[in-house]
Amino acid sequence: MAASPIFRSSFLSPQLLHQHSSATAKPPSTTNFIPIKATTTSDPATPPPSRAPQSSNHLKNRRSADENIRDEARRHNAAHNFSAKYVPFNADPTSTESYSLDEIVYRSRSGGLLDVQHDMDALKKFDGHYWRSLFDSRVGKTTWPYGSGVWSKKEWVLPEIDSDDIISAFEGNSNLFWAERFGKQFLGMNDLWVKHCGISHTGSFKDLGMTVLDFKPVKAGATFASAIQIGDPVSIDRAVFALKNSNGIVEEATEEELMDAMAQADSTGMFICPHTGVALTALFKLRQSGVIGPTDRTVVVSTAHGLKFTQSKVDYHSGEIKDMACRFANPPVQVKADFGSVMDVLKNYLMSKDSKH
Numbered sequence: 001m002a003a004s005p006i007f008r009s010s011f012l013s014p015q016l017l018h019q020h021s022s023a024t025a026k027p028p029s030t031t032n033f034i035p036i037k038a039t040t041t042s043d044p045a046t047p048p049p050s051r052a053p054q055s056s057n058h059l060k061n062r063r064s065a066d067e068n069i070r071d072e073a074r075r076h077n078a079a080h081n082f083s084a085k086y087v088p089f090n091a092d093p094t095s096t097e098s099y100s101l102d103e104i105v106y107r108s109r110s111g112g113l114l115d116v117q118h119d120m121d122a123l124k125k126f127d128g129h130y131w132r133s134l135f136d137s138r139v140g141k142t143t144w145p146y147g148s149g150v151w152s153k154k155e156w157v158l159p160e161i162d163s164d165d166i167i168s169a170f171e172g173n174s175n176l177f178w179a180e181r182f183g184k185q186f187l188g189m190n191d192l193w194v195k196h197c198g199i200s201h202t203g204s205f206k207d208l209g210m211t212v213l214d215f216k217p218v219k220a221g222a223t224f225a226s227a228i229q230i231g232d233p234v235s236i237d238r239a240v241f242a243l244k245n246s247n248g249i250v251e252e253a254t255e256e257e258l259m260d261a262m263a264q265a266d267s268t269g270m271f272i273c274p275h276t277g278v279a280l281t282a283l284f285k286l287r288q289s290g291v292i293g294p295t296d297r298t299v300v301v302s303t304a305h306g307l308k309f310t311q312s313k314v315d316y317h318s319g320e321i322k323d324m325a326c327r328f329a330n331p332p333v334q335v336k337a338d339f340g341s342v343m344d345v346l347k348n349y350l351m352s353k354d355s356k357h
């Protein structure tokens with residue numbers, strides 16, 4: 001069995017998020033345009049910039065002809081007071097233990113997990129409108145390193161790193177896809193979205209973490225969702241903490257359920273990985289139990305690309321998986337490797353469909 005955590009908080013990073021539509025605003029308008037400059041001051045007397053800077057400032061921050069993108073990044077890096085450090089995870093409030101983020105340290109003194117703690121007071125000097133406009137303004141630009149979906153939020157990720165030290169392929173900004181057909185056809189939902197993190201440079205959501213950090217997985221028993229064979233998850237304490245603090249729900253999926261869910265999603269035009277099949281199984285179950293309603297805005301985070309798991313799809317659709325009914329199989333058709341043969345098969349298929357209507 002594979003387990004899928006379900007959270008209700010939009011603050012954490014769940015595999016599947018849902019919010020009741022009454023409490024959820026429409027996606028933000030992206031018409032605001034502000035300069036890419038991300039500097040601020042720690043002076044407590046400085047009022048928060050409650051409005052985005054005027055668009056004329058944007059021109060002042062444009063890279064001049066004799067400046068390259070590294071110089072531009074250095075200019076943007078100047079003089080901000082955002083900072084972050086490692087602290088023991090869930091530490092006693094009196095704890096003073098902390099480490100710099102460039103230290104190589106994996107555990108706290110007591111052997112527990114570490115957490116990244118940001119200077120929230122410095123960040124809070126800027127209101128939500130400011131941050132949203134700033135982040136929106138960086139999307140789709142080449143300004144180093146903000147063209148990355150991760151580093152476009154540098155102040156919230158690793159504020160003190162020199163932009164010259166960042167290794168990035170401008171990962172992130174993956175498609176949040178309206179799963180219209182899948183939602184309507186299989187779930188009776190009209191506001192279902194799939195965040196396709198796997199439609200990315202490496203076909204994996206790990207692009208997002210790997211531009212910032214490193215990790216060490218431990219394997220468990222076999223599953224089609226092979227990349228989540230995590231026997232002894234190192235971050236279990238963090239997962240439990242997130243579940244409790246987000247009023248989360250844990251669902252489980254059998255191998256058959258996750259493969260069926262994957263085939264159903266694929267039949268509506270997606271091409272998802274077995275791990276996303278786990279999240280979709282959880283979605284089916286929560287829809288059936290009424291936890292998620294037909295009009296609830298719901299986001300499923302899809303974490304890898306289906307192309308990395310094609311053998312499991314071939315086996316499913318060929319009905320070759322032991323003890324699995326493969327109820328949604330769309331069996332492959334063997335065709336001679338020439339144009340005419342392919343066209344014949346397509347023609348016969350389309351004519352048979354036509355005669356049914």
Ligand SMILES: Cc1ncc(COP(=O)(O)O)c(C=O)c1O
Binds near residue numbers: 305
């Ligand atoms: C939830 C989840 N989905 C998908 C993957 C697949 O990642 P990758 O394609 O990098 O193997 C992983 C790997 O850890 C995972 O944990």
